[in-house]
Amino acid sequence: xxxxxxxxxxxxxxxxxxxxxxxxxxxASAEPLRPAEIGARMPHGAEVAEAIAMLKKRYAGRGVTVRxxxxxxxxxxxxxxxxxxxxxxxxxxxxSRAAIETLAIIAYHQPATRAExxxxxxxxVSRGTLDMLMELGWVKIGRRRMTPGRPVTFTVTQGFLDHFxxxxxxxxxxxxxxxxxxxxxxxxxxxxxxGDEARGDDQEDMFE
Amino acid sequence: xxxxxxxxxxxxxxxxxxxxxxxxxxxASAEPLRPAEIGARMPHGAEVAEAIAMLKKRYAGRGVTVRxxxxxxxxxxxxxxxxxxxxxxxxxxxxSRAAIETLAIIAYHQPATRAExxxxxxxxVSRGTLDMLMELGWVKIGRRRMTPGRPVTFTVTQGFLDHFxxxxxxxxxxxxxxxxxxxxxxxxxxxxxxGDEARGDDQEDMFE
Amino acid sequence: xxxxxxxxxxxxxxxxxxxxxALVVDVAGYEGPLDLLLTLSRTQKVDLRxxxxxxxxxxxxxxxxxxxxxxxxxxxxxxxxxxWLAFLKSRLLLxxxxxxxxxxxEELAAHLAFQLERLEAMRRSxxxxxxxxxxxxxxxxxxxxxxxxxxRSVRYxxxxxxxxxxxxxxxxxxxxxxxxxxxxxIYTMEQxxxxxxxxxxxxxxxGMLEQFLPEAWRLDPKKRRSATAATFAAALELVKxxxxxxxxxxxxxxxxxxxxxxx
Numbered sequence: 281x282x283x284x285x286x287x288x289x290x291x292x293x294x295x296x297x298x299x300x301x302x303x304x305x306x307x308a309s310a311e312p313l314r315p316a317e318i319g320a321r322m323p324h325g326a327e328v329a330e331a332i333a334m335l336k337k338r339y340a341g342r343g344v345t346v347r348x349x350x351x352x353x354x355x356x357x358x359x360x361x362x363x364x365x366x367x368x369x370x371x372x373x374x375x376s377r378a379a380i381e382t383l384a385i386i387a388y389h390q391p392a393t394r395a396e397x398x399x400x401x402x403x404x405v406s407r408g409t410l411d412m413l414m415e416l417g418w419v420k421i422g423r424r425r426m427t428p429g430r431p432v433t434f435t436v437t438q439g440f441l442d443h444f445x446x447x448x449x450x451x452x453x454x455x456x457x458x459x460x461x462x463x464x465x466x467x468x469x470x471x472x473x474x475g476d477e478a479r480g481d482d483q484e485d486m487f488e
Numbered sequence: 489x490x491x492x493x494x495x496x497x498x499x500x501x502x503x504x505x506x507x508x509x510x511x512x513x514x515x516a517s518a519e520p521l522r523p524a525e526i527g528a529r530m531p532h533g534a535e536v537a538e539a540i541a542m543l544k545k546r547y548a549g550r551g552v553t554v555r556x557x558x559x560x561x562x563x564x565x566x567x568x569x570x571x572x573x574x575x576x577x578x579x580x581x582x583x584s585r586a587a588i589e590t591l592a593i594i595a596y597h598q599p600a601t602r603a604e605x606x607x608x609x610x611x612x613v614s615r616g617t618l619d620m621l622m623e624l625g626w627v628k629i630g631r632r633r634m635t636p637g638r639p640v641t642f643t644v645t646q647g648f649l650d651h652f653x654x655x656x657x658x659x660x661x662x663x664x665x666x667x668x669x670x671x672x673x674x675x676x677x678x679x680x681x682x683g684d685e686a687r688g689d690d691q692e693d694m695f696e
Numbered sequence: 697x698x699x700x701x702x703x704x705x706x707x708x709x710x711x712x713x714x715x716x717x718a719l720v721v722d723v724a725g726y727e728g729p730l731d732l733l734l735t736l737s738r739t740q741k742v743d744l745r746x747x748x749x750x751x752x753x754x755x756x757x758x759x760x761x762x763x764x765x766x767x768x769x770x771x772x773x774x775x776x777x778x779x780w781l782a783f784l785k786s787r788l789l790l791x792x793x794x795x796x797x798x799x800x801x802e803e804l805a806a807h808l809a810f811q812l813e814r815l816e817a818m819r820r821s822x823x824x825x826x827x828x829x830x831x832x833x834x835x836x837x838x839x840x841x842x843x844x845x846x847x848r849s850v851r852y853x854x855x856x857x858x859x860x861x862x863x864x865x866x867x868x869x870x871x872x873x874x875x876x877x878x879x880x881x882i883y884t885m886e887q888x889x890x891x892x893x894x895x896x897x898x899x900x901x902x903g904m905l906e907q908f909l910p911e912a913w914r915l916d917p918k919k920r921r922s923a924t925a926a927t928f929a930a931a932l933e934l935v936k937x938x939x940x941x942x943x944x945x946x947x948x949x950x951x952x953x954x955x956x957x958x959x
Binding site for chain 3: 307308309310311354355356357358359361362365368369370372375377378380381383384385387388399400401402403414415420421442443444445446452453454455458461463467469470471
């Protein structure tokens with residue numbers, strides 16, 4: 281039986297009803313949900329994207345709003361009302377200057393290798409800094425760079441975007457200006473052969 | 489200074505704004521709130537009962553509604569949409585230490601025979617552990633090793649890569665990178681006497 | 697008022713000296729040489745794009761000298777940077793020698809200026825990032841996650857970090873193993889005996905000892921030696937039990953085995 285046939289058998293509920301459903305599902309979850317996850321719980325033939333768009337519009341300017349976080353959505357309280365929620369405020373671990381800078385470098389330069397972070401800060405990344413950012417759920421390991429040594433790269437997570445209220449990393453403050461002024465370019469030091477990323481690790485032994 | 493006087497000094501926000509506030513407070517709260525509790529968080533002179541009544545009316549017929557529970561209020565999924573919440577009920581459990589170690593060894597050394605896993609872990613691997621990893625869809629049986637006894641090997645699956653956000657098993661960080669990021673750091677667990685090599689359950693403290 | 701005038705001069709000198717020393721004494725407060733350079737560059741009071749790298753290099757070298765005078769130990773990377781800046785200074789001041797390879801002083805200076813500008817930009821961005829509204833501080837997620845159901849299923853969760861930490865744990869354990877000989881390349885007589893018992897049933901004809909070695913132990917010389925010794929010892933044991941015959945035509949000739957035919 282193909283999809284067309286199924287759709288004709290079970291008619292999707294009207295849009296207003298679909299919007300209610302998305303509202304209920306999103307409300308119940310503390311974590312952002314991707315449209316596909318929402319869709320998996322909706323009746324067949326639901327137009328999730330459209331329902332989300334309607335919901336987003338409905339909640340614009342309310343005390344809680346629908347936020348897009350990466351490719352997912354979540355209800356979040358309006359930032360201007362944060363002062364009412366002292367009771368819910370969670371104790372934030374005070375991040376060291378090194379940790380904050382490392383986080384910012386990963387966010388603005390992602391995917392960034394450890395060597396690139398060190399090149400920008402001019403010091404080695406201390407033990408435990410990346411570890412801590414990963415434990416906070418703000419940084420994760422991305423793809424390996426296809427350069428000699430195949431170093432791992434680090435990127436920011438959906439949790440990072442959620443925490444800082446960003447829809448995408450493109451919404452980072454000042455990112456466009458930084459890019460335009462060339463400050464996000466990976467400019468190698470003069471005299472280094474291009475693509476000299478090799479940091480000589482034991483990766484090769486491990487997988488070959 | 490009595491209450492009357494204060495009220496005249498600081499005007500309460502308009503009702504629409506008060507409604508937004510109650511909306512955000514109820515949304516963020518982990519439990520139902522009594523009007524007095526809500527009032528305690530609102531600006532001076534707020535008409536909590538009226539704001540709740542407005543909010544209740546606004547959410548009537550929506551996917552979530554404002555419900556009175558005892559003498560407190562909370563957002564609740566509309567009863568007719570309860571069926572959407574069914575998939576929500578999953579109990580999250582952490583993998584046992586034996587399981588996560590076995591999984592890690594398979595991921596890093598695949599294809600790996602049971603004997604190899606045991607050699608690396610230094611303890612025997614129970615049949616149940618491998619069965620569970622296979623049931624989770626993270627480990628599968630690979631080719632037989634062409635050595636005496638022709639032991640089966642285990643490898644990780646596409647499902648494993650999906651779950652851990654890896655493109656290929658090669659994206660796993662190497663031992664040197666683990667060490668550099670502090671993960672291989674032999675930090676003793678807080679309160680562990682030095683030299684008390686952690687082999688017991690105190691391991692958990694170390695990273696959590 | 698000459699006295700006052702002299703007093704004022706002293707005061708100025710003292711302030712200048714204190715300022716210079718403060719910079720030196722504060723060395724622990726810098727996050728590496730680039731951070732220090734960035735701080736020094738602020739004294740030039742110009743846009744980083746117009747900075748005089750030469751003046752900056754001199755300031756830095758002065759700083760290092762001052763640290764030496766005050767017997768403050770500087771970390772190696774500060775000294776490496778000092779050496780590099782001294783080199784850069786000479787490149788900037790002296791005309792390039794004919795046939796000189798490598799980047800020019802100007803190129804190196806431009807790159808250093810770029811690095812400083814980039815570091816400062818990242819600092820500013822980090823501050824702006826942290827100044828944003830934050831989840832759990834300025835805006836909030838649903839406080840009461842609603843779960844309405846009777847259907848239960850267990851979902852095991854593990855993150856990549858868990859996985860890496862588990863692996864790290866296994867690997868670290870090795871580092872702290874009590875002293876023991878690695879027996880990776882040793883084939884025990886018990887193993888050999890076990891294997892031989894399975895094989896001799898079929899050994900009706902004389903066969904060389906080597907044929908009885910396990911496949912995986914035949915190539916690596918170390919493993920082969922261990923397996924040969926163990927198999928030979930096992931063969932002797934089996935001869936003693938009356939299950940096997942063993943012969944060698946001459947010294948250093950191949951050792952041959954076969955099942956002992958009884959009756």
